[in-house]
Amino acid sequence: xxxxxxxxxxxxxxxxxxxxxxxxxxxxxxxxxxxxxxxxxxxxxxxxxxxxxxxxxxxxxxxxxxxxxxxxxxxxxxxxxxxxxxxxxxxxxxxxxxxxxxxxxxx
Amino acid sequence: xxxxxxxxxxxxxxxxxxxxxxxxxxxxxxxxxxxxxxxxxxxxxxxxxxxxxxxxxxxxxxxxxxxxxxxxxxxxxxxxxxxxxxxxxxxxxxxxxxxxxxxxxxxxxxxxxxx
Numbered sequence: 001x002x003x004x005x006x007x008x009x010x011x012x013x014x015x016x017x018x019x020x021x022x023x024x025x026x027x028x029x030x031x032x033x034x035x036x037x038x039x040x041x042x043x044x045x046x047x048x049x050x051x052x053x054x055x056x057x058x059x060x061x062x063x064x065x066x067x068x069x070x071x072x073x074x075x076x077x078x079x080x081x082x083x084x085x086x087x088x089x090x091x092x093x094x095x096x097x098x099x100x101x102x103x104x105x106x107x
Numbered sequence: 108x109x110x111x112x113x114x115x116x117x118x119x120x121x122x123x124x125x126x127x128x129x130x131x132x133x134x135x136x137x138x139x140x141x142x143x144x145x146x147x148x149x150x151x152x153x154x155x156x157x158x159x160x161x162x163x164x165x166x167x168x169x170x171x172x173x174x175x176x177x178x179x180x181x182x183x184x185x186x187x188x189x190x191x192x193x194x195x196x197x198x199x200x201x202x203x204x205x206x207x208x209x210x211x212x213x214x215x216x217x218x219x220x221x222x
Contacts, residue, residue, distance in 0.1 A: 036208075042214075100151050
């Protein structure tokens with residue numbers, strides 16, 4: 001299985017901050033990397049697919065980059081509704097695997 | 108737009124079989140891949156497997172010996188069966204469409220394994 005490792009696992013930031021979350025794959029996954037946002041008690045919501053493509057309806061302050069083994073999710077200017085847990089997921093090969101999550105909290 | 112809704116018992120006894128159904132509305136199940144994912148309370152996400160409408164299936168090897176995923180195109184539904192459950196199978200179970208990433212997701216249903 002491909003292991004996905006996110007860092008940091010938790011972070012605190014303020015409204016308006018620029019935030020970056022990284023995700024590393026245990027082997028090359030090309031650009032088969034997706035990012036999700038999950039709020040408490042809710043299902044995950046797809047933000048970014050194929051490493052850098054913004055899902056329809058997702059605000060443009062979210063962006064993704066990377067290829068191979070190293071990827072980043074960037075939120076350019078944090079809004080109050082962005083405080084949540086973020087997961088990366090590889091869809092390069094089955095079994096699909098997720099990172100452990102990065103919890104973004106209000107400073 | 109496409110919406111998914113999980114249904115099934117919220118409580119299953121140890122050693123029994125967990126059975127859930129995902130109903131797809133707003134679109135046809137006869138395209139795309141359809142996945143099951145679970146999340147134990149307070150923990151991360153685990154992909155269980157997917158099915159294509161034609162019946163092609165792929166399971167997570169960690170669960171493969173206990174999992175069955177099936178599709179009923181006439182009802183626009185797909186289903187999950189997990190046998191010989193233990194407390195470790197207690198989780199919120201989600202269904203989702205697999206296209207470019209997993210989207211959309213159902214709201215999820217909590218299944219507790221307890222006697």
